[in-house]
Amino acid sequence: MAKEIEIAMSKNIDTKIAYNPAIIEDENHAEKIVAKDVKVWYGDFQAIKGISIKIKPNTVTAFIGPSGCGKSTFLRLFNRMNDYVEEFRMEGKIKLQGTNIYKKKIQVEELRKNVGMVFQKPNPFPKSIFENVAYGLKIQGITDKKFISERVEKALKQADLWEEVKNDLKKSALALSGGQQQRLCIARTLAVEPAIILMDEPTSALDPISTAKIEDLIFELKEKYTIIIVTHNMQQASRISDHTAFFYLGELIEYNETKTIFTNPEKKQTENYITGRFG
Numbered sequence: 001m002a003k004e005i006e007i008a009m010s011k012n013i014d015t016k017i018a019y020n021p022a023i024i025e026d027e028n029h030a031e032k033i034v035a036k037d038v039k040v041w042y043g044d045f046q047a048i049k050g051i052s053i054k055i056k057p058n059t060v061t062a063f064i065g066p067s068g069c070g071k072s073t074f075l076r077l078f079n080r081m082n083d084y085v086e087e088f089r090m091e092g093k094i095k096l097q098g099t100n101i102y103k104k105k106i107q108v109e110e111l112r113k114n115v116g117m118v119f120q121k122p123n124p125f126p127k128s129i130f131e132n133v134a135y136g137l138k139i140q141g142i143t144d145k146k147f148i149s150e151r152v153e154k155a156l157k158q159a160d161l162w163e164e165v166k167n168d169l170k171k172s173a174l175a176l177s178g179g180q181q182q183r184l185c186i187a188r189t190l191a192v193e194p195a196i197i198l199m200d201e202p203t204s205a206l207d208p209i210s211t212a213k214i215e216d217l218i219f220e221l222k223e224k225y226t227i228i229i230v231t232h233n234m235q236q237a238s239r240i241s242d243h244t245a246f247f248y249l250g251e252l253i254e255y256n257e258t259k260t261i262f263t264n265p266e267k268k269q270t271e272n273y274i275t276g277r278f279g
């Protein structure tokens, strides 16, 4: 599409964008995420009903809302994971770092290098700890052993796992505890140095100590990355996120700074949800 048309379209749609302008100060920052009037269907069922949002770089954004309201569907749009679903259909526009990621020319593998994902259940490959973290580099065709070793060490350190595994790098990843496996999956994501990390309930299968470790980690990672986390844990959202988006029945009901959402929400539905009155 011609640049002019794209700009004109974005201007038309901009008026509908649901966000607090205070959150977005730097319109031209390279790593921002922008969704405009996004609608998603699975067959005849509409899961997302026209959501617009802007996400500032180097922040943690929490997606909250009751089960089935579309949080994961919306999250998975940012690395095109829904493309795997046969009946998936989408309208609207999603731009990452200024690029429309649903235009035809986009190479999805390239996109996913830039947008890493951590899932609810840790999913290490049945390979060694080292091979798990090196995997993304190797499939990019990188063969320099020194470079790979350095990156693996750096990623394991960033994920706060290095001290626990540095003498066991050849051990199977499946022998690690659940919390260690999740930090390993985070290290695997970090090794390819994405700009954006999507996390879909990354601690829901973990004990409180492992959860705390991952929350600390997320807090540190935002210095370098832009993070979106889906969570059912309200304390977690309020502890680690800068901004919170409340979803309900496929709509974005409220999006604001986390402290505002949790202390002075604008909408009754948000208040009911965060105080446990529904969902």
Ligand SMILES: Nc1ncnc2c1ncn2[C@@H]1O[C@H](COP(=O)(O)OP(=O)(O)OP(=O)(O)O)[C@@H](O)[C@H]1O
Pocket (backbone or CB within 6 Å): 042, 045, 047, 065, 066, 067, 068, 069, 070, 071, 072, 073, 074, 085
């Ligand atoms: N692959 C799919 N095919 C058909 N419908 C789907 C598919 N994935 C999700 N849905 C439907 O889309 C809606 C939104 O689901 P989604 O998983 O995005 O919600 P969610 O808010 O993340 O829920 P939860 O908190 O339970 O994970 C639900 O009604 C769900 O049943």
